[in-house]
Amino acid sequence: MVEPVRDRLRMNHTKAIFLAIFVTFLWSTSWVFIKYGLEEIPPILYAGLRYGIAAICLLPFLLIRKNLKSLKQLKIKDFILIAILGVFHYTLTQGAQFVALKYLPASTVTLMLNFTTVLVALFSISFLNEKLNSIKWVGIGINVAGIVIFFAANNEFNAQLIGIFIAAFGVLFNAISSILGRSINRKKNSPPVVITCLSMIVGSILLFVTSYIRGEQLPSLGMSEWSIIVWLAVINTALAFTLWNISLRELTAAESSITTNTMPIQITIMVSIFYGESISPIEIVGILITCLGTFLVQFNFKSKTKKSKQVIPLSNEKRKVL
Incomplete structure (x- = not known):
């Protein structure tokens, strides 16, 4: 009885990994679209439009009997935690990213955001009791080293100070939202x-309020600009963030965070494909090192060397199933 349950948990974990990687692909395409749209649309308003339209798209799903029942069962404490998640994950993190992209290249912003992994690993130990083994810590170190090597080859650190300052706040908010998201979804x-x-x-309401206070106004947009906004809202936000929350039901905070560390590589490859920018041999080395680090964090090599009862590490709630 124990082994089938463990096999199912392992399968769910593997599916969650590939689901998270697919989501990072969708998010990586977003950065290309966002950078293009920022030429016309103010950053905070742009973020508000993306997440506001996405929220509207998701509203009908709340009326499904299962979801409506779940909604009615939420306690005040649950609503507060979800609201706080919205503030940090959308208003602060996404708002900071959109503003930072106004001043910095997309590759520089994503490079800085990848240091979220270190903060998430530290926070998850203290707040989620999700300890990392030595292999995963080595994987994090290798992953960060690969990112640094990749972008050092491009001299991407020569950027405006205000953009770096805003992006740094985005890193902190992103780490906090990762912990909150994992804490809420793992239950x-x-x-x-x-x-x-x-x-x-x-999150989107607060983005619109912030945009209004800043005096941002929506310019006259053509069909291409609205198409990008709708695509970002429906596919890269409403769908992607729902899939991401599904993956968080199985992945630890550190595992989900390290998955997003592949985004700078994906973004640069996309830029190379669509805009003809070449990738140097040093950058290729950085890609390989980053992928190695991600692999070490995502997979547990102890599963083949330990006894069956130690096949995979289980969280407290999964142990109760056994």
Whole structure:
């Protein structure tokens, strides 16, 4: 009885890994679109439009019987935590990213965001009791080293100070939202779409309020600009963030964070494909090192050397199943 349960948990974990990687691909395409749209649309308003439209797209799913029942069962404490997640994950993190992209190249912003992994690993030990073994710590170190090597070859550190300052705040907010997201989703008290929609509503409303206070105004947009906004909202946000919350039900905070560390590589490859920018041999080395670090963090090599009862590490809630 124990082994089938463990096999199912291992399978769910593997599926969650590939699901998270797919989401990072969608998010990576977003950075290309966002950089293009920022030529016309103010950053905070742009973020508000993206997440506001996405929240509207998700609203009908709250009326599904299962989700509606789950919504009614939420306690005040749960609503508060989801609202806080919306503030940090959308208003602060995404707002900071959009503003930083106004001043910095996309590759520089994503490079800085990848240091989120170190903060998440430290925070998850203290707040989630999700300890990392030595192999995973080595993987994090290798991953960060690969990122640094990759972008050092491009001299991407020569950027405006204000952009770096804003991006640094985005790193902190991103780490906090990763911990909050993992803490809420691992309880599995509510369907991912409920958590995504509620948190996104709160975050997008605050983005619009901030945009209004800043005096940002929506310019006259053509069909291509609106197409990008709708695509970002429906596919790269409403769908992607729901899938991301599904993956967080199985992955630890550190595992989910390290997965996003592949985004700078994906973004640069996309830029190379669509804009003809070449990739140097040193950058290729950085890609390989980053992928190695991600592999070490995501997979547990102890599963083949330990006894069956130690096949995979289980969180407290999974142990209760056994």
